Structure formats: C-alpha cells, structure tokens
Amino acid sequence: xxxQAVGGGHLPPxxxxxPATAARDLPASPPRQDGAAGGPPSRRGTPAHTAPGxxxxxxxxxxxxxxxxxxxxxxxxxxxxxDTLSGRKGARSRVLLIAGRPGAGRTALAEELLRELADGYPxxxxxxxxxxxxxxxxxxxxxxxxxxxxxxVDAPPGATEDELxxxxxxxxxxxxxxxxxxxxxxAEQVEALLPDAPDCLVVVVSQGPLxxxxxxxxxxxxxxxxxxxxxxxxxxxxxxxxxxxxxxxxAVAEECGGQPAALVLAxxxxxxxxxxxxxxxxxxxxxxxxxEDLPTGARPLYRAFRLTYAALPPPAARILRLLTLAPGxxxxxxxxxxxxxxSVAAATTTLHDFAALGLLQPAPxxxxxxxxxxxxxxxxxxxxxxxxxYQLPGCLCPLARELLQEHERPADIQLARxxxxxxxxxxxxxxxxxxxxxDSPARQKVAGLPRSLRFPTEADAANWLRSRRAALLDxxxxxxxxxxxxxxxxRLMAALTRTLLxxxxxxxxxxxxxxxxxLVLEVAQRRNLPHEKAAALLNLADLDGQCGRTEEALTxxxxxxxxxxxxxxxxxxxxxxxxxxxxxxxxxxxxxxADWYGRALELRLARGESADAAxxxxxxxxxxxxxxxxxxxxxxxRAASRTYRRLGDVAGQARATGEVARVxxxxxRPEEALRTCMEALEMARGAGDGRLEAxxxxxxADTLERLGDPAAARLHRAVGERLLEDHxx
Numbered sequence: 001x002x003x004q005a006v007g008g009g010h011l012p013p014x015x016x017x018x019p020a021t022a023a024r025d026l027p028a029s030p031p032r033q034d035g036a037a038g039g040p041p042s043r044r045g046t047p048a049h050t051a052p053g054x055x056x057x058x059x060x061x062x063x064x065x066x067x068x069x070x071x072x073x074x075x076x077x078x079x080x081x082x083d084t085l086s087g088r089k090g091a092r093s094r095v096l097l098i099a100g101r102p103g104a105g106r107t108a109l110a111e112e113l114l115r116e117l118a119d120g121y122p123x124x125x126x127x128x129x130x131x132x133x134x135x136x137x138x139x140x141x142x143x144x145x146x147x148x149x150x151x152x153v154d155a156p157p158g159a160t161e162d163e164l165x166x167x168x169x170x171x172x173x174x175x176x177x178x179x180x181x182x183x184x185x186x187a188e189q190v191e192a193l194l195p196d197a198p199d200c201l202v203v204v205v206s207q208g209p210l211x212x213x214x215x216x217x218x219x220x221x222x223x224x225x226x227x228x229x230x231x232x233x234x235x236x237x238x239x240x241x242x243x244x245x246x247x248x249x250x251a252v253a254e255e256c257g258g259q260p261a262a263l264v265l266a267x268x269x270x271x272x273x274x275x276x277x278x279x280x281x282x283x284x285x286x287x288x289x290x291x292e293d294l295p296t297g298a299r300p301l302y303r304a305f306r307l308t309y310a311a312l313p314p315p316a317a318r319i320l321r322l323l324t325l326a327p328g329x330x331x332x333x334x335x336x337x338x339x340x341x342x343s344v345a346a347a348t349t350t351l352h353d354f355a356a357l358g359l360l361q362p363a364p365x366x367x368x369x370x371x372x373x374x375x376x377x378x379x380x381x382x383x384x385x386x387x388x389x390y391q392l393p394g395c396l397c398p399l400a401r402e403l404l405q406e407h408e409r410p411a412d413i414q415l416a417r418x419x420x421x422x423x424x425x426x427x428x429x430x431x432x433x434x435x436x437x438x439d440s441p442a443r444q445k446v447a448g449l450p451r452s453l454r455f456p457t458e459a460d461a462a463n464w465l466r467s468r469r470a471a472l473l474d475x476x477x478x479x480x481x482x483x484x485x486x487x488x489x490x491r492l493m494a495a496l497t498r499t500l501l502x503x504x505x506x507x508x509x510x511x512x513x514x515x516x517x518x519l520v521l522e523v524a525q526r527r528n529l530p531h532e533k534a535a536a537l538l539n540l541a542d543l544d545g546q547c548g549r550t551e552e553a554l555t556x557x558x559x560x561x562x563x564x565x566x567x568x569x570x571x572x573x574x575x576x577x578x579x580x581x582x583x584x585x586x587x588x589x590x591x592x593x594a595d596w597y598g599r600a601l602e603l604r605l606a607r608g609e610s611a612d613a614a615x616x617x618x619x620x621x622x623x624x625x626x627x628x629x630x631x632x633x634x635x636x637x638r639a640a641s642r643t644y645r646r647l648g649d650v651a652g653q654a655r656a657t658g659e660v661a662r663v664x665x666x667x668x669r670p671e672e673a674l675r676t677c678m679e680a681l682e683m684a685r686g687a688g689d690g691r692l693e694a695x696x697x698x699x700x701a702d703t704l705e706r707l708g709d710p711a712a713a714r715l716h717r718a719v720g721e722r723l724l725e726d727h728x729x
Contacts, residue, residue, distance in 0.1 A: 065228030066109050066221075073098070073113050073219050077201065093172075093179070093200040095190075097210055100221030102395035103261030103301045106205045107182055109221060113203060114178055121201065123177035126150055128193070131183040132474075133329030133397055140192045144168045145511060146470075147179075147193070156547040157514035158540070165192045172197045179203070183394060187212040223258020226250050232260065233278070236267025241278050248278045255285045257300035261395050265304035268358035269311065305399045308357055315342070316350050320359060321404040322416050323392055327424075327478050328471035330363055333387040334452065338423040339416045344387075344452050351390055359396065363389040389467075417478065421492055424475050426453050427464075428495035434461035435502040462503045469512070472496055476516055480523045485532055493520060514543050534563040534572040538579065545583060554583055574603050574612070581619060590627035594620050614643035618656060621663075630667040634660060651692065654683035658696055665703060674703045694723035 073096055096113075100106045114125055128143045144164035148155050153171045155164055172179070172195035179202045184190050187210040194202060194213070210216050224232075230249045234242040242249045256262035270281050288303040288310075309317060322339040323331055336347035354360040392400060404413070426449065433442035434455050446454060455461035465472075476496055479489040493516060500509040521536035523529070541556035557579045564572035577600035584593035601616040621636030637660045644652035661676035677700050684693040697720030704713035 064231045065224045066105070066112070069098075069109055069219050069221065070113060070116070073109075074116075076217060076219070077117075093195050093197050093202045095194065095202045095204060095210070095213060095216045097216050097218040098203070098205050098221060099208060099218040101207065101259075101297055103259045104221045105224065105260040106221050108260065109219075110180060110182070110203050110205050114180060117178060117201070121176050121178045123175040125178045125180060127180045127182065129182045130189045131185050131394075133324075133326075133392070133394070135398065137185045137189055140165060140189060143189075144193060155511065157510040157543045158547060158549065158552075161192070168193065169195050169197075172200055175200060181205070184210070186210070224253075224260060224263075225258070226253055229253030229256065229258055229263055232263045233267050233270070236264075237270040237278065241270070245278050248282055252278060252282045252285065255282055255300065256304060257297070259300050261393065262300040262304040264358040265301075265308045268356060269304075269308050272311075272357060301395060302399065305396060308359060309403065315340070315346075316353065317403075318407075319347070319350050320354065321400060321407060322413075323360075324397060324401045324404050325413065325417055325420065325478075326392075326471075327420075327474035329391045329397070330468065330471040331360065331390045331392065334423060334427070335420060338420040341416075341419060348387060351388075355390060359392070360390040361393055363391040418488060421475060421479055421488055423453075424472070425488070425491050425495050428472070428492075428499045430454055431461040431465050432495070432499040432502045434458045465499060465503050473512060473515060476519055480519050485520070485523050485527070485529060510543055510546070514540065517543070530563045530567040531569060531572070534560045534567075534569060534576070537563065538572065538575055541579065545579075545586070550583060550587060554580065557583065570603065570607060574600055577603065578616070578619075581623075585619075585623060588626075590623045594623040594627075594632075597623065610643055610647055611649075614640050614647065614649075614652060614656070617643060618659065621659060625659075625663055625666065628666075630663055633663045634667075637663060650683055651687035651689045654680050654687055654689065654692055654696075657683060658692070658699070661699070670703055670707055674700065674707065677703065690723055690727035694720045694727055696720075697723060 076096055077094060098106045098110050118125060126147055128138075128147055130138050130143060132138050139161070141159070141161040141164050144161070144167070145155055145159075147168055148164065148171060151168075151171050153167065155167050159167070175197060176199040177197075179193070179195065179200060181190055181193060181202065181204045184204050184206040186206075186208075190202075190204055190206075190210055191213055204210065204216075209218055223229075230242060230246070230253060233249055233252065252266060253263065256266055266281055266285065269284070270276060270278070273280075284307055285303050288306050290299055290302065294302060309320065312320065319336055319340045319342070323336065325339055326335050331351065333344045333348040333351060336342075336351055337344045340347065342350075351360060355362070408416075429442075430446045430449060430453050433440070433446040435458060436442050455464065473496075476493060479492045497513060497516060500512055504512075517536045517539040520532055521540065524533035524536055537556045537560035541553040541560065544550075544556060545553040557576050561573060561576035561580070564576055577596055581593045581596035581600060584590075584596060597616050597620045601613055601620065604610075604612040604616060617636045617640035621633045621640060624630075624633035624636060637656050641653050641656035641660065644650075644656055657676060657680035661673045661680060664670075664673035664676060677696055681693060681696045681700065684696055697716045701713040701717035701720060704710075704716065
C-alpha cells in the first residue's frame with residue numbers, strides 16, 4: 001500500500017496541483033497512498049484540479065526529513081553492481097528498493113527521489129501500482145499493457161503476459177526513463193516488468209525484500225525523526241500550539257510511531273479543533289482501545305485512524321465505510337452519493353471534509369492531454385465532469401474495510417453497490433449519447449436527465465471516459481464478481497462496451513473489450529450460463545481472428561457453437577457456423593469453408609431467412625470458385641441470383657449474376673461469360689448501382705479483348721472509367 005504525499009516525509013501541500021514534469025507521466029493504474037492524504041486543502045477552500053499533464057504525478061508538496069535515505073538511494077544508483085563489469089554498464093536497469101510498512105512514507109520518499117532525478121531522464125516517468133485497492137496483486141499483463149499505453153505503443157488484444165512483458169522491454173530498450181513500481185507484493189511481479197535497458201532506472205516500493213532479483217539493496221524506511229514529525233504537526237495545527245508545548249508535541253510524534261500516515265491523521269484531528277491543545281491530542285490517541293492481537297508496528301496508525309473516525313458524524317462515518325466499495329479506489333461525489341444514497345452536494349462537502357482530515361487524498365488525473373477541458377468544465381460547474389477525484393490512502397483501506405464488515409449488513413452493501421452501478425450505467429449512456437448527432441433520439445433522451453448526469457460537450461464526455469477508464473473496467477469486475485450476471489450487470493457491460501466503441505473506435509477499444517468479454521466468459525463458465533458463454537466466446541474469437549490467432553479463434557467458435565446448440569439458440573448457432581466458414585476461408589481451406597457455410601445455409605433456409613440464405617449461397621460459391629470447382633460454384637451463384645430475384649433485390653441479383661459470369665470466364669467459356677455479364681450490366685443499371693455498373697463494364701472490356709474485339713473493348717472501358725470517376729470503387 002502506497003504512501004505518496006505526506007506519508008514518508010511530505011508536508012501538507014498548499015494546493016493540489018503541480019505542473020507536468022514529463023510527457024509520459026502516466027499511471028498504469030490509479031496510484032494509491034499509504035501516507036494518508038498528503039496534507040489536505042483548507043476546509044474553507046476549494047480543492048484544486050490536477051494541472052493538465054500531471055496525470056500520474058502526486059500533488060505538489062514540501063518534503064520533510066528522509067535526507068539520509070535520499071542520499072543513500074542516489075549513491076546506490078552509481079555504485080558498481082554484481083552484474084557490472086569494470087567500466088561497463090550492466091545489461092539490465094538498476095533497481096532501487098524502498099521497503100517499509102504501509103504508512104511509513106515509502107511512496108513519498110520514492111516520489112521525492114523521482115522529482116530530483118527527473119531532469120536526467122528525458123523519456124519521463126512511468127508509474128504502475130502493483131497491488132489493487134482491495135489488496136490483491138494486479139496482473140502483470142494488465143500492468144504491462146497500461147505501461148505500453150502510456151508509452152504510446154499498441155499491444156494486440158488478448159496478448160499473453162509474456163508477450164506483453166516482452167513488448168514492454170522492447171519499448172524501453174532505447175529509452176532513458178524512470179520506471180516506478182509502487183506497492184509491489186513480491187519479486188515475481190517486479191521481475192517480469194524489468195527492462196533490459198541500462199539507461200533506465202527502476203524504483204520499487206515494497207513491504208519486504210525482492211528475493212530473487214539480483215543486486216538489489218533495500219533502503220528500509222522507518223519512523224521519521226522527531227523534528228520532521230513536529231514539522232508535519234505544526235503545518236496542520238499551526239506553530240503556536242506546537243511551540244507552546246514542544247515536549248508534548250514530541251510525545252505525540254512518539255505516540256504516532258514517527259509514521260507520516262498517523263501524523264497526518266493526528267494533525268487533521270487537531271486542525272479540526274482550533275481550541276484543542278497538543279496535550280488533548282496525545283491523551284485522545286492514548287485512550288483509543290487496541291485489539292489484543294494487533295502488531296506493535298500497526299498500533300500508531302490504528303489509533304490515529306480510529307480517533308479520526310470516532311469523531312465523524314454518523315452519516316459521514318457511513319460514507320467513509322462505503323467508499324471502500326468504489327471501483328479502482330477512485331472516488332468522486334457521484335460515486336459517494338450513489339454508494340450512500342445521499343445528494344451529490346452532500347457528498348461533495350463530505351469528501352472535502354475527509355480530505356481536510358487526511359482521510360482522502362486527491363487522485364491524479366488520467367488522460368492528461370485532455371485534462372484542460374475537464375478543468376474548464378469544472379470551473380464552469382456544469383455537468384458530470386467537474387467534481388474533483390479522490391482516493392482512500394492505501395494504508396487506510398484495510399482499516400476502513402474492517403469497519404465496513406463491522407457495521408454494514410451484506411444486504412446493505414449489495415444495495416450500495418447496485419446504486420453505484422446504476423449511476424455508472426446512466427453516466428455511460430449519457431457519455432455514449434454525446435458521440436451522436438445533436439438531434440438524435442439518444443441525445444434528446446439524455447437532455448432529460450438530471451444535470452449531474454449530463455456532459456456539456458462531446459469532448460467532456462470523451463475525457464470523462466478516458467479519465468475513468470480503469471475504474472470503469474474495475475466496475476465491470478465488481479459487477480460480475482458474484483457470478484450472477486443479472487440485469488444490472490448486463491446493462492453495465494453493454495453500456496461500457498458501446499461507449500468504448502463510440503468514443504475510442506473498434507481498434508483502440510479492442511483490448512478493453514477483450515477483457516470485458518473474458519470476464520463474461522469466466523462467469524458464464526462458473527455459473528453454467530450457455531447463452532452468455534456462447535456470446536462471450538464469439539466475441540473473443542472475433543478479436544482473436546483479427547489479431548491473427550486463427551487456431552484460438554477456431555477453438556472458441558467451436559465452443560460457442562456447442563454452447564449455442566445446447567440451448568437451441570439459432571442466432572448464436574448461425575453466427576458460429578458462419579464464423580467457422582469465414583475462418584477456414586482465411587486459411588484457404590475451401591472445402592471446410594464451403595462445408596461450414598453449407599451448415600449455416602441449412603439453418604437459414606429452415607428458418608425462412610432468405611436474405612441470409614442468398615448471402616450464404618454466394619459465400620459457398622466463392623469458396624468453390626477459389627477451389628476451382630467451377631460446376632459447384634456456378635450452382636451456388638445461380639442459386640444466390642434466384643434468391644435475390646425473389647426478394648426483389650435487383651442490385652444483389654446483379655452482383656450474383658456478375659459472379660456467374662466470372663466463374664464462366666475462369667472455366668474457359670468466354671462467350672457465355674460475355675452474355676451473362678451483359679445481363680448483369682442491365683440489372684445493375686436498373687438498380688442504379690453505378691459502382692457495380694462500372695466494374696461490369698471493365699470486366700466486359702477484358703472479356704472482349706480476350707475474344708479479339710479491341711474496338712468494342714475500348715468503348716466499354718471508356719464507359720467504365722467514366723463511371724468510376726463518378727462512383728470510385
């Protein structure tokens with residue numbers, strides 16, 4: 001659990017923003033702190049938005065103490081390593097480890113080091129948090145993909161963990177960058193991400209050693225010295241109360257174990273009580289009861305947190321407990337109001353108060369390139385964009401979750417999640433609608449939503465989606481965690497999928513869509529949900545096929561076919577059959593392609609779906625054409641032409657008749673091909689299909705040349721070329 005901001009020696013900031021220091025200062029996932037909220041803004045002020053470009057960097061702050069540790073870390077960069085030959089660089093990046101308990105200021109120390117070193121690394125700072133807010137390790141594949149995205153490198157959807165890690169190493173090979181891996185659960189998660197780039201530097205924060213990674217000496221972070229502790233308290237409480245009784249201030253620092261996270265909470269408690277003395281604070285801290293089995297090192301933070309929590313009004317205390325349910329640990333007024341069932345205005349005030357007490361810290365903005373629009377929207381105070389974002393310090397997450405389990409019934413927790421997911425669905429629908437024309441039904445429907453659920457512009461909606469992307473994906477994971485896939489879960493998945501496609505496009509959204517379909521498949525298999533399993537397998541197979549993983553696609557299409565047939569789902573069955581035919585077509589296995597298309601055709605004919613049957617006749621004819629089976633190809637294309645004629649689709653009939661002519665040409669029957677092509681040309685004219693008419697004119701010209709009539713060929717070619725100018729292919 002990370003401890004950015006005050007934790008580890010940072011003093012409370014005067015403002016929440018700071019200018020960007022690097023173009024690639026982007027997080028792989030929302031950073032978490034375990035040094036509390038780095039000095040909250042004044043309760044009488046308005047929390048500032050993170051400056052544009054500062055997506056991953058922590059808020060500006062003044063650093064207290066830790067000079068000895070900083071000096072040791074800088075010296076460790078230049079020292080000769082075990083894998084370094086005399087006068088030569090090692091093959092891999094140097095790894096610096098900052099180890100310590102959550103709340104001890106590990107992340108703050110790392111951030112101060114990165115700030116001091118940033119000028120020497122022109123390719124910027126890359127950040128990733130390797131432990132999720134719930135305490136579980138973040139998958140290496142997810143971290144590597146996010147780092148690649150921050151570097152501007154595309155990775156195919158569904159790529160394996162090893163492939164993504166290799167791509168990351170390749171992307172960093174020729175760069176000089178700082179890689180910050182925060183809250184690492186162990187060496188295994190770090191090892192896979194280490195670049196083979198001696199000009200890069202890796203800074204890791206972890207609770208323990210990185211056994212297995214060579215040449216790593218930990219810089220162990222303990223408590224702050226007394227002077228730094230008193231300095232932090234004075235910043236919160238003002239110098240007067242500290243100078244009146246400096247010995248008691250030192251006693252409070254000792255009561256807090258020198259832990260910055262505990263000091264921040266204690267200082268926030270004192271700042272909230274102008275008439276309380278530093279002695280009152282010490283007595284209150286000492287009076288907090290402790291669990292018998294609580295380790296000695298965890299007691300200072302427990303006391304400070306419980307003291308702050310006990311002073312909260314009951315509604316605020318409940319909001320604090322429920323904030324642990326926020327997806328991705330990302331909190332704003334919308335999330336808080338939905339979880340607690342209160343108004344957005346009340347949630348806004350409560351979150352601001354939490355920040356002042358050190359219970360929350362400002363969350364860095366993602367999507368830095370567009371943060372200016374979000375900030376300007378926030379200044380206008382309109383729509384769903386403006387509310388500042390927070391996160392619960394990582395070291396406080398276990399303590400708050402413990403309170404949640406103590407005080408909230410499972411049914412109430414489930415209801416809070418449902419409210420949050422429902423609001424998320426409505427925001428996604430609003431976001432997606434902003435990508436449609438102003439007079440569209442979706443935009444008109446959104447206009448009737450409450451102001452807090454509307455976006456001022458399409459750019460604001462797109463920025464919101466980018467900045468909340470990781471949290472939205474976490475919301476999807478929350479939605480399917482219980483494995484029910486109820487109506488709300490399905491609505492969330494559908495809304496998220498459509499919104500990603502609307503604002504990002506199919507190619508950019510593909511990795512996220514792959515993850516979403518994978519979640520559905522996991523639940524469908526666990527809960528034996530054949531319809532959902534078939535749909536997820538079809539979607540994943542499509543993405544596999546687009547990435548060239550043909551064998552994987554075939555396996556998934558067959559699995560989807562089996563699941564669809566088990567519940568007699570004709571739509572999924574037909575799609576699986578056609579997809580198998582299409583995949584074998586890409587492989588050049590024409591016989592199997594025709595066979596699978598034929599099975600799909602039987603299904604369409606049985607259901608009376610003539611338009612789909614005509615299309616499948618054509619696909620079968622195309623497979624036979626490529627295989628050189630002219631008789632079978634002619635049979636299928638003629639069947640397609642007849643079916644289009646019965647449907648009254650003249651353009652379709654013309655295209656199918658043109659393909660009949662093509663097959664006749666391939667079969668060595670140019671005279672028949674010419675007559676058939678003339679028939680198709682008349683049909684194309686009747687349908688008003690200029691492009692098809694142009695293509696047929698050019699084909700007739702080629703046939704006439706082969707038949708020895710160059711003059712007629714020139715006439716048809718001239719007509720075809722004129723048509724192409726008006727109807728380019």
